[in-house]
Amino acid sequence: MVFAPPARHLLRAKDLADARYFEPLDVDDMARAAGLSRAHFSREFRRAFGESPHAYLLTRRLERAAALLRLTDRSVADVCFSVGLQSVGSFTTSFTRTYGVSPLAYRATFPPAAAYAVVPSCVVRAYGRPQRSTFREDSAPARD
Amino acid sequence: MIKIAAAQLWVHDQDEALAFYTQRLGWEVRTDVTLAEMGNFRWLTVAPAGQEEIAVVLMAIPGPPVFEPETSEQVRQLMAKGTAGTVFLTTDDCRASYEELSSRGVEFVDLPEERPYGIDASFRDPSGNHIRLTQELPVPVA
Numbered sequence: 001m002v003f004a005p006p007a008r009h010l011l012r013a014k015d016l017a018d019a020r021y022f023e024p025l026d027v028d029d030m031a032r033a034a035g036l037s038r039a040h041f042s043r044e045f046r047r048a049f050g051e052s053p054h055a056y057l058l059t060r061r062l063e064r065a066a067a068l069l070r071l072t073d074r075s076v077a078d079v080c081f082s083v084g085l086q087s088v089g090s091f092t093t094s095f096t097r098t099y100g101v102s103p104l105a106y107r108a109t110f111p112p113a114a115a116y117a118v119v120p121s122c123v124v125r126a127y128g129r130p131q132r133s134t135f136r137e138d139s140a141p142a143r144d
Numbered sequence: 145m146i147k148i149a150a151a152q153l154w155v156h157d158q159d160e161a162l163a164f165y166t167q168r169l170g171w172e173v174r175t176d177v178t179l180a181e182m183g184n185f186r187w188l189t190v191a192p193a194g195q196e197e198i199a200v201v202l203m204a205i206p207g208p209p210v211f212e213p214e215t216s217e218q219v220r221q222l223m224a225k226g227t228a229g230t231v232f233l234t235t236d237d238c239r240a241s242y243e244e245l246s247s248r249g250v251e252f253v254d255l256p257e258e259r260p261y262g263i264d265a266s267f268r269d270p271s272g273n274h275i276r277l278t279q280e281l282p283v284p285v286a
Contacts, residue, residue, distance in 0.1 A: 002157040007224035008272050014226070015253045015268065048225055118260075 009034040010048045013041065017057045021064060022084045027053045061085055062098050069107040071116055076103045150189055152201040153231065154223050155271040158188050161202045164270050165190040168248045174199045192233075200231060223272050230274040238263040238279035245277075 013030040030053045031041035045053045061083040068079045080091040096102050101109070155161035165171045174189040185206075189199040205211070205219050222228045235241040238256045242265050246252060253274070254266040262281040268274055 001160065004156050004271065005220050005224035007221055008156075011224060011226045011268070011272050012251070015251065018253050019255060116260075 006044070007048050009036070010041075010045050013045065013053065014049060014056060017053070017060050020084075021057065021060045022082060024084060024086065025057065027057065030057065058094060059098070062095055065091070065095060065103070066099065066106065069103055070110045071113055073113045079103065148198055150199045150201050151231070152203045153269070153271070153273050154205050154219055154228050155202045155269070155273070156205070156220060156223065157270070158186055158202055158204050160270050162188060162190070165200070165202065168245065168250050170248075226268065226272045226274055228271075228273060230276060232276045232278065235277055235279050238265055238277060241265075241277055241279075 013034040016030055016033040017025065027042065028038055030045075031038045034041050034045075036044065042053055045056070049056065051059075064083045065079050065085075068074060068082055069076075072079075074082065076092070077088050080088045085091045092103060095106070099106050153161075162173065162176070166173060170193070171190045172193050174191050176186070176188050178184055178186045186204065188202045190202060191199040205216050205223075207213065207216050211219070219228065242252065242256045245267065250267045252265060252267045254264065256263050256265040261278070263279040264276065265278075266274060266276045
């Protein structure tokens with residue numbers, strides 16, 4: 001049995017951030033996934049991937065948050081919680097520092113999320129059909 | 145006509161890779177031959193059952209005289225960091241495949257997620273190779 005290089009265990013921690021970013025995950029959880037103490041883990045992770053595990057996890061969450069801002073009409077608070085962050089204030093600060101604009105300003109630079117929704121034709125036809133003002137007129141109680 | 149016959153993935157341990165691809169993924173062994181006259185080079189290929197025309201070669205990282213030690217180590221490191229390659233698979237039902245493979249201990253990186261082109265997930269083999277699993281959507285009709 002040939003053992004995998006140590007970096008394989010760091011990759012496991014990186015994968016955990018990618019797979020479970022929406023849970024209340026932190027650097028301690030990542031260190032555990034790699035089987036290393038937190039201080040040693042942070043040093044080795046940075047050496048392998050060029051940035052700290054904290055920065056990797058946060059930017060993964062911000063990337064997913066940006067996608068949700070573009071693709072959904074969820075509120076900023078909802079987006080924040082959906083990517084595993086707990087504080088809307090910190091989220092707004094980190095997002096603005098990273099993307100140069102606030103979450104709402106970022107969203108405003110894209111077409112509304114509804115433009116991307118691929119709604120099946122049966123729904124378009126059922127819900128999109130205009131209703132005439134005479135709908136059910138003949139069965140309405142007589143207005144006399 | 146030119147066709148793809150096989151594509152290669154580096155693996156850090158051929159026995160472990162073989163167990164993963166056959167027992168966890170449920171693929172078949174297509175070839176497993178060790179050539180004594182070539183320094184015990186082992187040609188090991190696997191493929192999904194029912195797909196006869198293509199296979200994945202699970203290739204051990206060679207040492208001297210094929211690779212000098214520094215090159216072997218570089219490949220080993222790139223592989224362990226997950227940057228040595230990707231295989232793209234398709235499935236009829238991404239969520240069902242995810243459930244099935246997870247229950248057999250496959251480590252998923254991306255859980256099944258709706259994308260404009262379909263439903264898509266990804267996992268890694270024991271060496272760190274990245275494998276995507278996509279259920280392609282039919283092209284929507286306007």
